[in-house]
Amino acid sequence: MLAITPPPSSPDDLLFARIANDLNHQGYTVIPNALPDTLASSLFDQVRDLDSSAYSEAGIGRQNDLTLNQFVRRDEICWIEGKSPAEHHWLQWTAGLQQYLNQHLFLGLFSFESHFARYQPGDFYRKHLDAFRGEANRRLSVVTYLNPGWLPEDGGELVIYDIDSDEEVVRVTPAYGTLVVFLSEEFPHEVLTAKRHRHSIAGWFRVNGSCNERVDPPR
Numbered sequence: 001m002l003a004i005t006p007p008p009s010s011p012d013d014l015l016f017a018r019i020a021n022d023l024n025h026q027g028y029t030v031i032p033n034a035l036p037d038t039l040a041s042s043l044f045d046q047v048r049d050l051d052s053s054a055y056s057e058a059g060i061g062r063q064n065d066l067t068l069n070q071f072v073r074r075d076e077i078c079w080i081e082g083k084s085p086a087e088h089h090w091l092q093w094t095a096g097l098q099q100y101l102n103q104h105l106f107l108g109l110f111s112f113e114s115h116f117a118r119y120q121p122g123d124f125y126r127k128h129l130d131a132f133r134g135e136a137n138r139r140l141s142v143v144t145y146l147n148p149g150w151l152p153e154d155g156g157e158l159v160i161y162d163i164d165s166d167e168e169v170v171r172v173t174p175a176y177g178t179l180v181v182f183l184s185e186e187f188p189h190e191v192l193t194a195k196r197h198r199h200s201i202a203g204w205f206r207v208n209g210s211c212n213e214r215v216d217p218p219r
């Protein structure tokens with residue numbers, strides 16, 4: 001019998017299909033040069049021009065102990081609110097991805113939050129999970145990088161581990177335009193010490209955690 005597949009309806013659909021397929025089969029995807037050129041360059045321009053005062057020290061969950069925090073992660077972050085054309089474009093693009101994944105994988109993704117992150121030389125983020133089974137409502141983690149000309153000696157790789165065996169699953173160079181998506185509850189991961197300034201965006205798709213008429217805040 002003839003299989004009838006509808007034509008892709010957006011230029012991003014081929015990429016989104018690859019992401020969906022990888023998530024379905026292995027729970028994560030790593031795609032070099034994935035970000036559309038105009039999106040990557042506008043985000044890069046914004047990050048390059050972003051003043052240091054725009055960033056604040058990153059936290060770890062509800063943990064507010066500064067000393068412990070700095071032992072776990074050293075990066076600084078700036079939440080993306082959609083205020084600039086680049087941020088708006090990013091949020092439109094991730095909304096397209098959300099819609100595609102909901103249609104094809106029935107994930108029920110409900111909202112998205114994301115921030116720019118800046119690692120200075122010497123900064124790292126120790127092994128962690130972005131969400132804990134049954135507790136959090138972060139379902140999918142999305143990371144992309146804005147570092148032209150990143151070299152092996154610059155370090156700062158993202159290392160993703162198997163949650164059961166603790167073996168390394170994949171090691172990602174934070175190269176310009178690379179996109180990583182993984183199931184937040186399934187993959188412990190860490191950022192190795194960066195030897196030069198490292199720019200990224202980290203984001204999370206959530207399911208709706210509302211209950212008892214209390215609306216779940218997106219962050």
Ligand SMILES: O=C(O)CCC(=O)C(=O)O
Pocket residue numbers: 117125130143157158189190191200202
């Ligand atoms: O920048 C990366 O490669 C990952 C960052 C990360 O794990 C996080 O922000 O939760």
Ligand SMILES: [Fe+2]
Pocket residue numbers: 128129130141189
């Ligand atoms: Fe993480």
